[in-house]
Amino acid sequence: MxxxxxxxxxxxxxxxxxxxxxxxxxxxxxxxxxxxxxxxxxxxxxxxxxxxxxxxxxxxxxxxxxxxxxxxxxxxxxxxxxxxxxxxxxxxxxxxxxxxxxxxxHVEGGQPPLTPALAHALVDVLAALHSIAPGSVGLGDFGRPEGFLERQAARWKRQLDASRSRDVPGFDDLYERLIRDVPPQGGSAILHGDFKLGNTLVAGGEVRAVLDWEMSTLGDPLTDLALFLLYGEVAALDPAAGRAVGAVSEAGGEAPPLPIEAGAELAAHYGEASGRDLSRFGWYTGLACFKLAVIAEGIHFRHAMGLTVGEGFAGIGEQVAPLVARGLMEV
CATH class of the missing domain: 3.30.200.20 (Phosphorylase Kinase; domain 1)
Incomplete structure (x- = not known):
């Protein structure tokens, strides 16, 4: 053995x-x-x-x-x-x-570069997931959809407060804007919670499996879409930082060769595939920015304390302020 x-x-x-x-x-x-x-x-x-x-x-x-x-x-x-x-x-x-x-x-596959065709296929998978009535597959009590958005904002604020080591302009302002104008929840759906290329297996241009469902729950489906698009944006801007926050898997090779502007087109594609209203999508992007900024700040804090090593960690703190600024532009 x-x-x-x-x-x-x-x-x-x-x-x-x-x-x-x-x-x-x-x-x-x-x-x-x-x-x-x-x-x-x-x-x-x-x-x-x-x-x-x-x-x-x-x-x-x-x-x-x-x-x-x-x-x-x-x-x-x-x-x-x-x-x-x-x-x-x-x-x-x-x-x-x-x-x-x-x-x-065991499913054969990997994470190839995120081409436009593959990005559309991933969005189609996300729309398919969000179209499933939770009760129809025995997941009617899998989460608490009511108040989901408010709980998400509060959860990441608690995480931020637990890892503050410096003043980042706009961090608290972004949180205050989020909780001040929470949109009406656009229905309830099964959420993956961390949907990205690195949590899938792809072969022959086809999504063969979606993995890593540990953060799945019931809630507002637009949170899944916003985080997926932001992951791609972060990875395209800074591959090392993208790997540090999990936007790109460590085995996933180079950053996705998609322009940042592709996010708007992918969001529109999701809207067409799902029939969901994206008129308040900026708020969801702001929440995704807040979440990733908190994650990055936590990594920065642990790295400064000598508790993490590896590629991208040394510079991860530099990504926090741009994420906060990006969120403030959206909310």
Whole structure:
């Protein structure tokens, strides 16, 4: 049996999956690098390949890395137009490998450059996700849609207050503008919560699977669209900073070769595909800017304290003020 990758006891996993009727014989495994949250492994026996997903090492909040929740939403979407891996097994018993985990289908694919055609395909997937009535797939109680936008703004304000280390002009003003003029929620939908190219698998120009559903919930679908478009914008402006905030996966190669102006056309395409009103979309872009600015400020704070290393982290603080200014232009 191969050496155990970090966080995965192969002998215990093999015994558990054999009892569940999923595998035979010894297992080999490798950790998929580049992830920033839950750990993902490619696991093989003599005949088949699976993917195993578990929370990060160390102490984590169950609500932030809920394996059952992520397994639930992908299981629910199995027979819809949203491409997701097949779910094979959920283990809630932390004694098996040290944490709850699930086993899913291994889907071939990667993250190629974000061409216009692929960007449109991703927007179509997002529109398809948002068109699914949550109750029709058993997700009617998957979240609390009422007051979702207000809670989002307040959540990221708390995150900001927890990582302040300097004065960034306009940060508080952006928050005040957001909470002062929250738009009426444009319906409720299943949200991915972190939709971007790096959380998909693509092959032959086709989106083969949408992954990393740990932030999924029910809420206003335009938050998904605004964050997706802003991720592309950040990555195009500064590839290193884009990788630092997760706009581009570390294995995803160069920044997307899309002009910033493409965002408006993609938003219009989403509006046509979904039939949703985008007249207040500037507010959602402002919220996305606030969220990414808070994330970047937190990374800057941790880097200044010597708690992070890696490409893009040293300069991530320089992206905060432009994100805040961008948000103020929109709200």
């Amino acid at each position: 191969d050496a155990d990758p970090p966080g995965l006891d192969l002998a215990r996993l093999a015994g558990h999956l054999q009892r569940a009727g999923l595998t035979e014989g010894p297992l080999t495994a490798e950790l998929i690098v580049g992830g920033r949250s839950n750990l993902t492994y490619v696991v093989r026996d003599a005949e088949r390949t699976y993917v195993v997903r578990r929370p990060p090492l160390g102490h984590v909040l169950a609500t932030a890395h809920d394996m059952a929740r992520e397994h639930q939403v992908m299981s629910a979407l199995r027979d819809t137009a949203v491409p997701v891996p097949l779910m094979f097994h959920l283990c809630r018993d932390a004694e098996v490998i040290g944490a709850p985990f699930f086993v899913m289908e």
